[in-house]
Amino acid sequence: MTAIEVRGLTRRYSGGFEAVRNVSFDVERGEMFALLGTNGAGKTSTVEVVEGLSRPAEGTVRVLGHDPFSERRLVRPRVGVMLQEGGFPPDLTVSEATGMWAGTLTSPRPVDEALSLVDLTHRASVRVKQLSGGERRRLDLALALLGKPEVLFLDEPTTGLDPESRRNTWKLIRALLLEGVTVLLTTHYLEEAQALADRLAIMHRGRIVAQGTVSEVVDAYPARISFVPPEGVPLPVVVEAEVSGRVTVRTNNLQESLHELLSWAHANGVVLSGLDARSASLEEAFLAIAEEAA
Numbered sequence: 454m455t456a457i458e459v460r461g462l463t464r465r466y467s468g469g470f471e472a473v474r475n476v477s478f479d480v481e482r483g484e485m486f487a488l489l490g491t492n493g494a495g496k497t498s499t500v501e502v503v504e505g506l507s508r509p510a511e512g513t514v515r516v517l518g519h520d521p522f523s524e525r526r527l528v529r530p531r532v533g534v535m536l537q538e539g540g541f542p543p544d545l546t547v548s549e550a551t552g553m554w555a556g557t558l559t560s561p562r563p564v565d566e567a568l569s570l571v572d573l574t575h576r577a578s579v580r581v582k583q584l585s586g587g588e589r590r591r592l593d594l595a596l597a598l599l600g601k602p603e604v605l606f607l608d609e610p611t612t613g614l615d616p617e618s619r620r621n622t623w624k625l626i627r628a629l630l631l632e633g634v635t636v637l638l639t640t641h642y643l644e645e646a647q648a649l650a651d652r653l654a655i656m657h658r659g660r661i662v663a664q665g666t667v668s669e670v671v672d673a674y675p676a677r678i679s680f681v682p683p684e685g686v687p688l689p690v691v692v693e694a695e696v697s698g699r700v701t702v703r704t705n706n707l708q709e710s711l712h713e714l715l716s717w718a719h720a721n722g723v724v725l726s727g728l729d730a731r732s733a734s735l736e737e738a739f740l741a742i743a744e745e746a747a
């Protein structure tokens with residue numbers, strides 16, 4: 454079932470500037486969809502409309518079957534929004550701030566449970582202003598999860614988190630997806646989108662310029678094989694780059710090229726040390742797409 458449906462969305466700011474132009478995408482229940490793009494591409498402008506904070510100039514948006522702007526009353530209790538810097542009174546303790554937020558919801562999770570999800574149990578009696586940047590980010594996530602949302606909006610959820618907290622947050626998000634929660638993510642961390650998103654769209658100047666699963670987006674870009682070649686033997690492949698003795702070969706058919714190379718190595722009894730073969734990363738595809746679009 455479709456949880457988020459965006460059709461032909463256009464958003465204009467006063468003065469007529471079109472920040473979002475004819476954007477369409479669907480997010481199925483239990484799926485994570487990532488919106489990626491350069492600064493000013495229109496991600497926030499899109500997400501704000503999906504969150505029901507603004508009405509589209511053109512097009513339609515449905516969240517859980519309803520118009521999030523005109524039927525906000527029906528949609529709001531079923532969604533969770535992780536804001537950039539939640540803006541709670543800094544003198545409250547973590548558990549007071551969470552409790553205060555819970556007080557505005559119909560059937561919230563217990564405060565302890567929300568804090569334990571984001572590993573903040575041990576910080577419950579600390580004042581919000583004393584939290585580190587990464588802990589504050591995790592508190593923002595706890596607040597978004599308090600209302601047991603069916604649809605979760607995550608805007609740069611792991612900015613400022615140390616590597617371990619980032620992995621723990623990813624683990625939590627994966628568990629939520631398995632429970633059937635739908636997630637719309639905006640992030641500049643392409644590695645995060647690659648690790649978590651079922652599908653993604655890359656925006657540039659208000660438009661979607663690439664959309665699909667991570668592998669659909671990445672497969673259009675050349676894969677890479679690198680190794681340290683044996684000395685004094687001519688290679689059967691065209692080498693693109695050589696850095697500190699390691700050569701890199703680009704290919705649009707990874708399986709075929711790897712097969713050829715390994716067959717050659719086997720037939721000639723040579724060792725390709727440090728052999729590494731991989732598809733283009735999302736980051737490489739993103740940079741190429743952004744360059745093409747510009």
Ligand SMILES: Nc1ncnc2c1ncn2[C@@H]1O[C@H](COP(=O)(O)OP(=O)(O)OP(=O)(O)O)[C@@H](O)[C@H]1O
Pocket residue numbers: 466467470472490491492493494495496497498499
């Ligand atoms: N209130 C506003 N009035 C006029 N123009 C705006 C307004 N808010 C955003 N814009 C413009 O709309 C475009 C899209 O901005 P938006 O914030 O949606 O981009 P973004 O993809 O979220 O960028 P970032 O990655 O930097 O957060 C930008 O050119 C921005 O300057």
